[in-house]
Amino acid sequence: MTTLTETPAERRSAGAPPVEAADVHVRLGASPVLRGVDLRVAAGEVVALLGANGSGKSTLVRTLVGVLPPTSGEVRLFGRPLGDGVPWGRVGYVPQRVSAAAGVPSTAEEVVASGLLHGRRLRLPRGWRDRAHEALELVDLADRRRTATQQLSGGQQQRVLIARALVRRPDLLVLDEPVAGVDRPSQEAFAATMARLVADGTTVLVVLHELGELAPLVQRAVVLRHGRVVHDGAPPRPRPGHEEAEHEHVHPHAAPRSERGEGDMGLAEGPFEAGMSTTTDEVAP
Numbered sequence: 156m157t158t159l160t161e162t163p164a165e166r167r168s169a170g171a172p173p174v175e176a177a178d179v180h181v182r183l184g185a186s187p188v189l190r191g192v193d194l195r196v197a198a199g200e201v202v203a204l205l206g207a208n209g210s211g212k213s214t215l216v217r218t219l220v221g222v223l224p225p226t227s228g229e230v231r232l233f234g235r236p237l238g239d240g241v242p243w244g245r246v247g248y249v250p251q252r253v254s255a256a257a258g259v260p261s262t263a264e265e266v267v268a269s270g271l272l273h274g275r276r277l278r279l280p281r282g283w284r285d286r287a288h289e290a291l292e293l294v295d296l297a298d299r300r301r302t303a304t305q306q307l308s309g310g311q312q313q314r315v316l317i318a319r320a321l322v323r324r325p326d327l328l329v330l331d332e333p334v335a336g337v338d339r340p341s342q343e344a345f346a347a348t349m350a351r352l353v354a355d356g357t358t359v360l361v362v363l364h365e366l367g368e369l370a371p372l373v374q375r376a377v378v379l380r381h382g383r384v385v386h387d388g389a390p391p392r393p394r395p396g397h398e399e400a401e402h403e404h405v406h407p408h409a410a411p412r413s414e415r416g417e418g419d420m421g422l423a424e425g426p427f428e429a430g431m432s433t434t435t436d437e438v439a440p
């Protein structure tokens with residue numbers, strides 16, 4: 156991302172890790188949900204965030220991408236404290252759930268194109284349809300681009316959200332349970348897409364219930380319990396007889412697909428907040 160026009164501040168943060176969180180505390184209502192989380196994700200790493208339901212995984216990723224303010228502690232993305240200084244165009248975020256019934260039917264390409272919106276300028280850049288098309292190709296949904304998202308399966312809707320994050324061609328991709336409740340073809344398409352992005356050097360922080368199809372890609376696991384990091388290191392091995400074990404066969408789609416996604420998506424810069432209007436669960440309290 157080095158350019159001739161970068162500012163001194165940008166030069167200073169050029170080698171900074173995509174994610175740095177130091178002693179992050181988050182309180183929601185009366186409850187302390189995160190209690191002193193330290194997390195650093197280096198460029199090019201693929202880190203899985205694991206933990207039981209309610210352990211604080213979603214709260215942590217929402218805090219990292221600036222949706223929730225930390226009660227105390229500090230978060231930096233690419234060396235810049237959360238706020239306008241963060242190069243948001245380099246950050247893609249896929250929230251945990253898709254809202255079930257949006258009032259206005261949006262087509263898949265419209266939802267994806269919302270990932271191109273700048274913070275305060277609600278006008279799509281020229282060529283948005285082509286960019287949306289390319290991003291939808293990455294998740295194998297190009298043929299459904301004019302379909303209303305409500306008519307898609309849950310797995311396909313999730314893929315639309317992933318395409319919305321990818322249309323920005325992010326350097327850092329944060330995903331919250333991207334394959335939970337997702338059908339098998341969507342899981343495989345997702346794993347193949349991730350493999351290609353990782354091969355391209357994308358940094359990934361992904362909340363997962365189980366490693367599943369992504370196991371071959373995950374280099375490090377961070378486990379939360381009651382809002383604290385209780386493990387940060389090697390990913391857990393699949394338990395014998397557990398569902399994950401049967402996923403250890405050959406992954407036909409796990410290799411980068413050279414025939415795809417080679418074109419430059421030429422993606423816009425800008426904070427992603429404007430693109431988050433299709434979810435209901437991402438409004439900070």
Ligand SMILES: Nc1ncnc2c1ncn2[C@@H]1O[C@H](COP(=O)(O)OP(=O)(O)O)[C@@H](O)[C@H]1O
Pocket residue numbers: 183184185186188206207208209210211212213214215440
């Ligand atoms: N808006 C909120 N107000 C109060 N408590 C919340 C809120 N959102 C989540 N929590 C609580 O915070 C804890 C962690 O939630 P969450 O981060 O969603 O966990 P996970 O993603 O690991 O399942 C849970 O106990 C949950 O009930």
Ligand SMILES: [Mg+2]
Pocket residue numbers: 212213214251331
């Ligand atoms: Mg969650």
